[in-house]
Amino acid sequence: xxxxxxxxxxxxxxxxxxxxxxxxxxxxxxxxxxxxxxxxxxxxxxxxxxxxxxxxxxxxxxxxxxxxxxxxxxxxxxxxxxxxxxxxxxxxxxxxxxxxxxx
Numbered sequence: 512x513x514x515x516x517x518x519x520x521x522x523x524x525x526x527x528x529x530x531x532x533x534x535x536x537x538x539x540x541x542x543x544x545x546x547x548x549x550x551x552x553x554x555x556x557x558x559x560x561x562x563x564x565x566x567x568x569x570x571x572x573x574x575x576x577x578x579x580x581x582x583x584x585x586x587x588x589x590x591x592x593x594x595x596x597x598x599x600x601x602x603x604x605x606x607x608x609x610x611x612x613x614x
Contacts, residue, residue, distance in 0.1 A: 514550070514576060514579040514580060515539075516538075516539035516543050516576065517535055517539045517540050518535060518539075519534070519535070519539055519572070520532070520533070520534025520535035520538070520539060521535055523572070549580075550580040550581075551577075551580045551581045551582055553580075554573065554576055554577035554580040554582055555577065555582060555586075555590065557573050557576075557577075558570070558573050558574060558577050558582075558587065558590060559590055559594060561573055562590070562591065562594045562598055562602050562603065562605075562606040563594060563597070563598035563602060565601075565602050565605065567605050567606075567609060570605075570606060570609050571609050571612065571613070574587060574606075574609060574610055574613055575613060578613070584610075587610055588610070591603050591606045591607050591610060594606070
């Protein structure tokens with residue numbers, strides 16, 4: 512099962528209407544809906560980027576979205592472990608903590 516992200520910009524960024532509108536229309540309405548990558552793959556790419564860039568504010572939402580898009584918990588565990596060596600141990604440790612908070 513995949514999830515639609517349209518409307519998430521308004522929920523998360525509604526206090527800044529122009530950013531919320533662009534997020535919903537362009538990022539979640541167009542980019543995430545492009546057929547060249549499935550939502551599962553987009554979720555894996557997004558989670559990896561957020562971990563590598565230490566963007567822990569957005570990571571919980573995208574970890575849950577990845578699960579909703581068919582990525583397994585074991586696959587997310589493996590992404591976090593793999594990135595410990597490429598993005599750094601602190602980035603992976605933060606991601607592991609946030610992933611553990613989903614349970």
